Amino acid sequence: TCTCRPNYGNCNGSWGDGCETSLTSLSNCGACGRVCDLPNANESCASGTCSISSCFSGFGDCNYSAPDGCEAPLNTTSNCGSCGRTCDLAHASESCSSGTCTLGSCDSGYGNCNYVASDGCEASLRTTTNCGNCGVSCSLAHAVESCSTGTCTLSSCDSGYGNCDYNSTNGCETSLNTSTSCGTSCTSITNCTTLAHVSTASCSSGTCNITY
DSSP states (O other): OOOOOTTEEOTTSOGGGOSOEESBSSSSBSSTTOOOOOTTEEEEOTTSSOEEEEEOTTEEOTTOOGGGOSOEESBSSSSBSSTTOOOOOTTEEEEOTTSSOEEEEEOTTEEOTTOOGGGOSOEESBSSSSBSSTTOOOOOTTEEEEOTTSSOEEEEEOTTEEOTTOOGGGOSOEESEETTEEOSSGGGOBOGGGSTTOSEEEEETTEEEEEO
16 A cells, blocks of 8 residues: 655546656645645745745735635725734724825814824813914913814903903903003903092002092
8 A cells, every 4th residue: 555755646546657746735735636826925835735935915814714814905994014913093084095094083182282193183172272273372361261162262361450351362352450451350440540630640559540
């Protein structure tokens, strides 16, 4: 009884030419007629076992199992450019169509203010430094301001000042402690210098101090 040496087979069924077929080829890999053809891969059968030599561009063997070849496309957000590399950017919509994690658009209220895609839309646009847009400062004259809604808002005036033109964009523009504009609020302003028979006038804490 004849037997073949390892990695050779009698694939034509005739013992006259012995074990004529190498079982380390892609068409006869480990056994006669067993084809080594793996998806999205360059194959090898040097040891008599079908194995992955390399993956086609854009694919990876992410489950480390040769029988299904390079099963994973590397243009998804879970495998972006390589196996296991996630594409998940902060406060943003992202894509990986080219194998590179790409920032699409920022979530509402956030911006890519450092112009670096890898950390996504890192900046809140509800701060006094970036109010509604990157680099837009919320700083109002003589006032306490906020940007919790993405719009620069006047919260309150500093002591001794009032928003007497009711225009919040220029802050609390009116001093309430001058001799010509003296009061505790915009509706109680007095021009101390126009009072009758006044020799000198000044204002302190919103009250006219006058000498007749």
